[in-house]
Amino acid sequence: MNNLEKILNHNKAFVENKEYEQYLTDKFPNRKIVVVTCMDTRLVELLPKALNLKNGDAKIIKNAGAIITQPFGNIMRSVLVALYELKADEVFIIAHHGCGMTGIDPNTVVGHMLERGIAEQTIDTLRNSGVDLNRWLTGFDNLRESVEKSVNIVRNHPLLPPNTPVHGMAIHPDTGALDLIVDGYQHLK
């Protein structure tokens, strides 16, 4: 059975057995929280458990590294939609120790793309059209700095609702222990 079949088979039983009933809730986060975190596989169940977040409690936005680089990019848009349209009023950026984005080298990633069959010409064309692959594919060297940078982008965003706390943390991917990096309450005027 391939992954698609496994998922569809399980899904049929899940719905038939009404296993969804325990998860029923609405689209508004009960705890009024937006979490931006990493797509790391170790955090799938661990992070909500470690923060005591249940279905319906929080908006959880994920990407590689919990990094926010663009004030007008996709992640920031999701944060703003959660804050303006979905009744959230507090932001938590939660990166983690041992992240796959630590020390990612854009040249190595491009090398892997070439190995997997992407033509050198495609890379050149993108670079010539102004796509800065090096910037786009850069991870981070320092976890704390990366979290602080992301927190600053959100906190200084011209469209952030006034008095929105923006916290920064790092979670340990084995124990779920949280290190507080930025206490967003401290920065409220």
Ligand SMILES: [Zn+2]
């Ligand atoms: Zn990660």
